[in-house]
Structure formats: C-alpha cells, structure tokens
Amino acid sequence: MKKLIIAEKPSVARNIADAINAKIRKDGFIEGNDYVITWAFGHLLQLYDVKDYDPSLKGWRLENFPYIPQEFKYKVKTSGMNKQQVDSGAQKQIDIINSLIARSDIEGIIAATDDDREGQVIFDEITIYLKTKKPVERLLLNEWTIDEVKRGLQNLKPNSKMQSLQDAGLGRQLADWLIGINLTSVATVKYRGDEKIKVLNIGRVLLPTLKIIYDRDKEIESFQESRYYKLIAEFNTRQKITFEGTYYEDDNEKFEQQEYLDVINGKIKGKNAVVMSKTVEKKKEYPPFLFNLSNLQGTVTSKYKDWTSDKVLKTAQSLYEKKAITYPRTASQVLDESLIEKTEKVLNAHKQGNPFASEIIFHTAKRIFDSKKVESHSAIIPTYMVPGNLTNDEKIVYDEIKNRFLAQFMPVAESEETILTIKIDDEILKGIFISKGKVQLTEGWKKIEKVTVKEVNLPRLTEKEPLVVKNGKVTEIKRKAPKAHNEKTLLRVMETCGKSYEKEDSEEMMLAILSGFSIGTPATRAETIKKLKDVGYVRAKGKSLVCTELGKMLVESFPVPDLFDLEYTGKLEKTLSDIEKKKFQKSDFINMIVEFINQSVNAIKKDPNFGAKGTVSSDVEILGQCPECNSPVVETAKSFGCSNWKNGCKFAIWKDDRYITGFGKQVSPEMVKLLLQNGRVGFRGLKSKKGTTFAAYFHYTKDENTSRYNWSMEFIDN
Structure with a gap:
C-alpha cells in the first residue's frame, strides 16, 4: 500500500521525490515504492460566483445585493484568459488527483502544501471539493532540503489537528469573498462613472492600504514651508x-x-x-534582527532599482523551492530554540571561504534564538545547501538573506561617542x-552588511x-515636507497597523507584529500593493507611491468608512489570528462579516453623495429624480429619461408608450413629474377597449426578473 502526497507546486513535488528517491515520472504525478507524489498549481479551485448559485443573478443589479450564500461551494478555477471558461490545466490536474485518491493501493493522503494559512486552504479545498473519505495527514516543513523532508515524513500529524488553521484560512477566504463580491458589485453599479472604469474594486486589505497612501499625500499637500x-x-x-x-x-x-x-x-x-x-x-551596535518577509522586501526595494515587494516575494519563493532558504512568508525575526543544532550546521556550511570566517563564531543569544517570539515560522535564513545555479535576481535576494544571517554571528560593532x-x-x-x-572602534558585523561608517x-x-x-x-x-510612501515604508505601516515605535528594529515592534494586529499578512501585502497599482488607485512615481484621482475619489466619497480604518482592519486580521490560536470561532467571525456586509451594502445604496450623477445645464427643466441612480430626469426628443444615460443608467419613459396611448392618453412632462414625486399618477376619462370610460392610477415599477420597467394599473373607486 502507498500514500498519496499532494504538494503545492510541481517544483516542490520534485524536491519531495528527490528526497524519497521516487523516480517514475508520469502525467501529473511521480511514483515511488511507498509514495505517489502529485501537485496543485497553487489554487486549483475557487469559490462559486454569484451567478453559479443562481443564473438569474448574472447581471450586477443593486436589488440582487447583499448576496449571502446558504452554503459556500467550490468549482475548478476559471481561465486567466477567459473567465467564462474553465482552466483546462486545473481541470486536468483535479481529475488526476481524484483518480489517484480513488486508486485501491492508496491507503491515505499527505498534505504537503506550505505550512501556513493559505497552504492549508489550497489543500483542504481540494479534499472538500472531491469529498475525500481516506485518512489525511499533514507534512509540516520549514524548508525542502532532503534531510527535512525525510524528518517530516517520520513526524506526520493528523490533518484534523490543523482544524484551527483551516478555520482561519477559510474564514479569511469567505470574508474576502463576501466583502469583495458584494461591495465591489454594488459600488460599481452605483458609481457608473468614467467609461474607462469597468470595475470599482473593494477589498478588506486594499482600502486601508490605499488610505495610508492617501493620508501621506494629504500631509504633503497641506505642508506649510517653514x-x-x-x-x-x-x-x-x-x-x-x-x-x-x-x-x-x-x-x-x-x-x-x-x-x-x-x-x-x-x-x-x-x-x-x-x-x-x-x-x-x-x-555597542547589534546587527539588525534576522529578516522576516516585510523587512526583506523593504531592504531590497529601497536598495535596488526597479524592485517591487511582489518581485522580492516571488524571488524568495523561488529560492525556497530551490531548497536555498527557509520558508519566506514569515512575520518572525528570530529562530525557534529547537533549531539551534541545525543553525550551527548551516553557519558552518556558509562561513567556509568567507573572508571574515575567523570572526564568525556560533552562539545562542536571545537576539537570535527565542521561541516566545516565533509565530508559526521562524525568521528567514539560508539552508545548509549552498546553491550554485541562481539567477541574478535570486543572487541579490539570497545574498541579503545570507549576509544578514552571518552578521548575527560576527562581533558586535563598537563605537566611542x-x-x-x-x-x-x-x-x-x-x-x-x-x-x-564618533569613532568606530570595531566594525564587526558592519563589514558583512557593508554598512558605511561615518566618523566625526x-x-x-x-x-x-x-x-x-x-x-x-x-x-x-x-523644514522638509513628509516624503511620499515607498514600498518599504508602506510595508512597515501595514505590518504594524500604523503604530509607531521609538526604534524600528526593536523587540517591542517584533512582539507587536507577532500579535496579528496588522493590515494583511506577510504573504498578502505585496499582492495588495501590486493590485492597488493594477486597479488604478495608486501609481508609482519613481520609488514613491501616490494616489490617482480615482483613488482619491474612493477615499473621499465611499460611504463605508470602516474599510479605510486601520484600527478596524487590524482587529479583523487579529481575529483571524485568534481563530488560528483557538481563541475565536470561525462561525462567529463569518456572522460578524455578514452583519457588516448588510449594513455596508445598504449604506452604499442609500448614499446620495457616492457615485456619478448625470448633470444638466441650468436652463433645462428637471422633472424629478431617477429611481435607479438619483440623477435628474429630463425631457429629450423621444422620451423622459435619466440624464445619467451616458454612464449606463437606462431609466426612461417613452413619449409614444403604447400602454398609455392605448387608453387615449399621452405621456406629458406633468404626468412624469407626478409619477416620480408620488410613485403613481392618476387619470380620469380613460377609454377601455369596449368604449367605456373609467379612472385609474398608473404605476411604473421594475420587474425584478427582467430588470425592465412595466406599467400596472389600480382602478379608482368612483
């Protein structure tokens, strides 16, 4: 009998196969004596869209929201080129995984995705979708070296032990779906502004990050020179x-x-x-703490031209998959004490041939090893495997990580003031x-980090x-105006949720970061910054980040202020961290999000100040307010319609409306005024097909199924 290992990516699957000497390569998997190794490509699945639950909800219409599914369902992810089609590669791989699980010689499954919230979700959504019944175990590793893979396979955990991590991951996924789907849809429909704006993206992490940049822009704008x-x-x-x-x-x-x-x-x-x-x-000047992801991104983006935090993350991920460094998506800046022996082995591997080898001495100071200051994953360090086939980009990131690691074991720098x-x-x-x-007595670690020493x-x-x-x-x-945020400073504000500390590189800050009270996670912050630029809310100005006009409009007029509030966003992220630590229930978190969605959608719908409005010149008579978007309704050659028609509003009452003319009446400005003001308009002397006359109120109401306006009649009792 064998066990099926499901890795997060093909490159990781190959690392596992190398470690266990599995050599039979087939379409979509690798087979060995005791294990079959297959893989995902990150997320193979995605949550249903609204239209998947109900085809009649395909179009974005205000009356369809808020939409809260009774049960959340998954489907194979759609193609990046065409959202209407299933990703054929993902479908093929899901079918391969399903067939491997069904094999009679497969007695159990091993989850080998990244040991974090997102990795847990990538695996668990597969087993949920495929309704897997076979026992599932979890492989927990911090690096993909041969020694670590072998050790991990000897120390598997039941996947059920990861329930709180799954709850946190799924809680994040569902919350972001609810906020993104509902508020993006309603905001886009309500806004209908510039024709170039197809979608107004609203997100739990996106908007507070935008607000950080907006606030700094305003500080610069209002700065008084002195x-x-x-x-x-x-x-x-x-x-x-x-x-x-x-x-x-x-x-x-x-x-x-x-x-x-x-x-x-x-x-x-x-x-x-x-x-x-x-x-x-x-x-005494101690070296900066070991890198977590945010500090690594900040260092590289500030030191090298044309680097973004997203590029740093992708490069670090590549190094991780090449077995060159430990897990990169970490918030910790120290190492767990259980890694002391392994770290000494790593140090010995890297000090060989170093020009300062005689000064590099292993020790176990609390600045390096402190289990109380490690959350899930230790700081990023090299592995014992010295890589020889790195790209130029990989070499830049690897050298920063390696030098920061070696600096910890160099003499402390000393100066005399x-x-x-x-x-x-x-x-x-x-x-x-x-x-x-100031005179530098001992350069110490500064020699490795190439820190310029300025003496007076x-x-x-x-x-x-x-x-x-x-x-x-x-x-x-x-006096200088504040500087616009760059990726380094923005990451720091996101990491600490806007809290400032006397020393950036301090234990107080380290503990604050590990509390989970932050904007996003190490894994998502780079993606958030990239998306802000992609959706047009922020633009790069050299290394600086500044708001676009669209970004400013959103901050200044969007009627859900909580989404811009760093404190509120930090509490949501802290709650997800507490779910992971079994201090909070996922169901309570989702209920909280649903309540927030209901309130927010209603606030957007009712807000008269948010969204583009049709404008009319002062000499045009306004007959009333459009029931769709609150813009002025005016007379045109053929109809009485919404002045916001250029932005997509289709409300209109046609002058030759057959329903009205069929009763011997005409659509007039006075009639439209009364209708828009009172919701109905009364007529006497209406003629039926039999020739009799009668009185009635006419209503012009929207059919929820077709989204079209139709007339209905209410007889007036004579």
Missing part, C-alpha cells in the same frame, strides 16, 4: 586644531528668529571659551555650545581646557 536657524561656531585649540560646536539654549538648537542668533554671532568672534565637561561613552560642552566667556550669553564626535573626529581635549572662537555662522534650514 525655516529654522542654527548657530555653528568654530573653535581653535591651543594647538590650532579647529572643530565645530552648535549653540543650544534649554536643550534646543533650533531657533525661529534668525536675528536673535545674528546678535549672538556678532559677539562671539575672538572670545575665549572653556571645555566645561567631557563625556566619553562606548556603545564623545560629547563636549563648551561655555564662552561672556556673562550675557545664556546658552552653551555642544560638540559631538574631535581633538583630544580635557575638561577646563581653554579654547578660542575662530568665527561663527548662522545657518538657515528648511
């Missing part, structure tokens, strides 16, 4: 060595009035001064001058040592 001034003096020692000092009053060196400093500057030239105090402090406090011999002078110097040398001075003011200069400094 200046401040500093007084810099040059001092001479007895040995005629010159150095500079900055003027301070009450611990402040920035002054709003240039004239004030000009007066002081005019008094100090040639004056005697004295060193009042001298402090010398040795400082000197602060001189200087007083000028003038009783009227209120303040003091301060000089700061001060002369060797002692307290009470006399000086002379050579001259002074008042410097004008313009």
Whole structure:
C-alpha cells in the first residue's frame, strides 16, 4: 500500500521525490515504492460566483445585493484568459488527483502544501471539493532540503489537528469573498462613472492600504514651508586644531528668529571659551534582527532599482523551492530554540571561504534564538545547501538573506561617542555650545552588511581646557515636507497597523507584529500593493507611491468608512489570528462579516453623495429624480429619461408608450413629474377597449426578473 502526497507546486513535488528517491515520472504525478507524489498549481479551485448559485443573478443589479450564500461551494478555477471558461490545466490536474485518491493501493493522503494559512486552504479545498473519505495527514516543513523532508515524513500529524488553521484560512477566504463580491458589485453599479472604469474594486486589505497612501499625500499637500536657524561656531585649540560646536539654549538648537542668533554671532568672534565637561561613552551596535518577509522586501526595494515587494516575494519563493532558504512568508525575526543544532550546521556550511570566517563564531543569544517570539515560522535564513545555479535576481535576494544571517554571528560593532560642552566667556550669553564626535572602534558585523561608517573626529581635549572662537555662522534650514510612501515604508505601516515605535528594529515592534494586529499578512501585502497599482488607485512615481484621482475619489466619497480604518482592519486580521490560536470561532467571525456586509451594502445604496450623477445645464427643466441612480430626469426628443444615460443608467419613459396611448392618453412632462414625486399618477376619462370610460392610477415599477420597467394599473373607486 502507498500514500498519496499532494504538494503545492510541481517544483516542490520534485524536491519531495528527490528526497524519497521516487523516480517514475508520469502525467501529473511521480511514483515511488511507498509514495505517489502529485501537485496543485497553487489554487486549483475557487469559490462559486454569484451567478453559479443562481443564473438569474448574472447581471450586477443593486436589488440582487447583499448576496449571502446558504452554503459556500467550490468549482475548478476559471481561465486567466477567459473567465467564462474553465482552466483546462486545473481541470486536468483535479481529475488526476481524484483518480489517484480513488486508486485501491492508496491507503491515505499527505498534505504537503506550505505550512501556513493559505497552504492549508489550497489543500483542504481540494479534499472538500472531491469529498475525500481516506485518512489525511499533514507534512509540516520549514524548508525542502532532503534531510527535512525525510524528518517530516517520520513526524506526520493528523490533518484534523490543523482544524484551527483551516478555520482561519477559510474564514479569511469567505470574508474576502463576501466583502469583495458584494461591495465591489454594488459600488460599481452605483458609481457608473468614467467609461474607462469597468470595475470599482473593494477589498478588506486594499482600502486601508490605499488610505495610508492617501493620508501621506494629504500631509504633503497641506505642508506649510517653514525655516529654522542654527548657530555653528568654530573653535581653535591651543594647538590650532579647529572643530565645530552648535549653540543650544534649554536643550534646543533650533531657533525661529534668525536675528536673535545674528546678535549672538556678532559677539562671539575672538572670545575665549572653556571645555566645561567631557563625556566619553562606548556603545555597542547589534546587527539588525534576522529578516522576516516585510523587512526583506523593504531592504531590497529601497536598495535596488526597479524592485517591487511582489518581485522580492516571488524571488524568495523561488529560492525556497530551490531548497536555498527557509520558508519566506514569515512575520518572525528570530529562530525557534529547537533549531539551534541545525543553525550551527548551516553557519558552518556558509562561513567556509568567507573572508571574515575567523570572526564568525556560533552562539545562542536571545537576539537570535527565542521561541516566545516565533509565530508559526521562524525568521528567514539560508539552508545548509549552498546553491550554485541562481539567477541574478535570486543572487541579490539570497545574498541579503545570507549576509544578514552571518552578521548575527560576527562581533558586535563598537563605537566611542564623545560629547563636549563648551561655555564662552561672556556673562550675557545664556546658552552653551555642544560638540559631538564618533569613532568606530570595531566594525564587526558592519563589514558583512557593508554598512558605511561615518566618523566625526574631535581633538583630544580635557575638561577646563581653554579654547578660542575662530568665527561663527548662522545657518538657515528648511523644514522638509513628509516624503511620499515607498514600498518599504508602506510595508512597515501595514505590518504594524500604523503604530509607531521609538526604534524600528526593536523587540517591542517584533512582539507587536507577532500579535496579528496588522493590515494583511506577510504573504498578502505585496499582492495588495501590486493590485492597488493594477486597479488604478495608486501609481508609482519613481520609488514613491501616490494616489490617482480615482483613488482619491474612493477615499473621499465611499460611504463605508470602516474599510479605510486601520484600527478596524487590524482587529479583523487579529481575529483571524485568534481563530488560528483557538481563541475565536470561525462561525462567529463569518456572522460578524455578514452583519457588516448588510449594513455596508445598504449604506452604499442609500448614499446620495457616492457615485456619478448625470448633470444638466441650468436652463433645462428637471422633472424629478431617477429611481435607479438619483440623477435628474429630463425631457429629450423621444422620451423622459435619466440624464445619467451616458454612464449606463437606462431609466426612461417613452413619449409614444403604447400602454398609455392605448387608453387615449399621452405621456406629458406633468404626468412624469407626478409619477416620480408620488410613485403613481392618476387619470380620469380613460377609454377601455369596449368604449367605456373609467379612472385609474398608473404605476411604473421594475420587474425584478427582467430588470425592465412595466406599467400596472389600480382602478379608482368612483
């Protein structure tokens, strides 16, 4: 008997096959003595569209939403080229997997997709769709090296133990479907703006990310240019060595009035001064923590031209599948303590031939190994396998990861900081001058990370040592406007949900990131930034990201403010994290989302300020409001119709309407006014086919099945 292993991608399946020596390659799978290995291509399946549940809902119409399925169903994913057709490759692979599961010699199934929320869903949706009955186990790995695959197959877990991870993954998937399908549909129908805009994309992670960029744009736009001034003096020692000092009053060196400093500057030239105090402090500078995905993306995109966070993720994923690095989609910046022995093996493999090999020494400091600060996956490090066939892009990302890893085991960098406090011999002078110097004593890890060391040398001075003011200069400094977000800064705000920390590379920030209170996950943030650009909400300006007019319109007028609220979005992501930790139920989360959807759809429908409106010139008579989009209804040559017809609104009452003329009446402006105002219009003297006269109210109402407006009649009791 054999077990069927289902991997996430063909490349991973090949890694597993290499580890277990499975060599018989067939169409869609690889077979060995004890295992058959097959694969997905990421998601082979997708959730039903609305029209799949009910064909009559094919068109996007406001009255069809909100739509909440009684039961969520899956189908084989559609083609990227034609959404009306099934992806033939996905269909073929699903059929292969189904036939392999059905084989009589297959006694069980092993899930070998990525060990994360999304990987769990990719596998579980297959077994849900195929209604699998055979026992399922889970292979949990952090890398695809031969040793790890063999170890993992000896330590399989029942897939049922992954229920909370599945709940979190499916909870995310269903929530994003509900928000995306309902709000995208209603917003698009309600907006009907520029003809170039086919779809107005609304998403749980998309909109708060857009708001971050919008807020920064507004900060820049509203920035008021201002200046401040500093007084810099040059001092001479007895040995005629010159150095500079900055003027301070009450611990402040920035002054709003240039004239004030000009007066002081005019008094100090040639004056005697004295060193009042001298402090010398040795400082240790530790290397930055190991990379998580966001920090890796931020480092590479800021250092190299034409790199995006999405490109970094794809390159890191390729390195992972080539067995060169550990799992990349992680939020952790340290390693689990169980990896100490393995990490030493990795270090020994990579220090060989390194020019600083003699300085690289293994140790187990808490800055590197701390299980309490690891969430699901440890930080990204190289594996023990030194790759030899990397592309140029892969080499860039790999070297960053490798060097950050090696830096942890290099000597700590040490510097000496000197602060001189200087007083000028003038009783009227209120303040003091301060000089700061820095000398790098030990470069340590900075040599590997190629960190530029900037030194400021001060002369060797002692307290009470006399000086002379050579001259002074008042410097004008313009306050700079905030910089537009780039991918590095945007990722940091998403990662910390807008919370700022005194030090970016701090343990406090590390713990905050691991709490799950964030916008998106390491796996989805790059995709979100890419989608913002793809859907036209954001554009790249060099390395900066700025809002487009469409993006601004959405932030300023979309009537669901919670979707732009970082706090609200962070709570949703935190709730998904809590589901994974068994602190919250998936059903309660979905109920919460459904309630949010109902409220949001109604808010969009009722909001008079959101959505494009037809405009009319001041000399045209407005007969009333369109019942479809609230735009003005006006008279045209052949009808009384909505002024928003260019944007797709089709509401109209034709002047030669046969239903009305059949009763001997004409459609007039007065009739249309009454109809739009009261919902009905009354007529007397109507003629029936038999020639009798009667009175009735006419109603013009929409048929929910055809979306067409029809007349109906209500007799008036004489």
